[in-house]
Amino acid sequence: MVVEVNGLGDLKSAAQKIIQFAGDEKIWVLNGSMGAGKTTLSKAICAELEVLDTVQSPTFSIVNEYLSAKDEVIYHFDFYRLEHPEEALNIGVEEYFDSGNLCLIEWPQKIGNLLPEKYLAINIEDLGENKRELTLTHHDER
Template identity: 75%
Template sequence: MKLKANSVGDLPELASKMVEWAGGEKIWVLNGEMGAGKTTLSKAIGQVLGVIDTVQSPTFSIVNEYLTLSGDSIYHFDFYRLKHPEEALAIGVEEYFDSGNLCLIEWPQKIGNLLPERHLAIRIEDLGNEQREFTLTHNGR
């Protein structure tokens, strides 16, 4: 599935479409260059899902937990600063992935083979002038 945003204002509507298209998939992998909009997309997804906390980049904490109005947890990972996949193991990443809660993952390539085979991959391409193209793919189904 491909979606295009002409501005940040389009993201809530696109995030709604992504949630619907995900079909209950709990592991979402956000791929894109630095500044492509991974965290901005995560904020829009959180808004759509009723997150009551402020969604922000977990760059230094590696993982943030957000609660929704319905009491569900969403885990937001930013693995950019990891030097080795073992660092993800040290924070219990497998338990998060197995929790049944939505996991939004930035910089998944930093955790190597710890990423579950089954996941929703979202590729974000910066087209310039605030425009972004999102390519969604179900992996491991």
């Protein structure tokens, strides 16, 4: 599925479409270049999921935990600063992924093969002038 975003005003609608397309999938991988809008999209998704906490990039903490108005826990990862996938193991990434809670993952390529076999891929292409093309794909290696 492809979702066009023609400015910040389209983020609410884009987040709604992603949530609907995801279905029961709990691992969401956000792929895109630096500045493509991964964190901005994560904020829009969290707003639609009624997150009560302030959503910000977990660049330095690696993972942020948010609570929604429905008492659902959402984990938001930013693996940009990792030097080796083993660092993700050191924070217990597998336990987070196995928790059954939604996991939003930025910079997934930094953790190598630690991603679960099944996830929702959200590929963000920067088209310039606040325009983005989001390509959503269910990934399942089984």
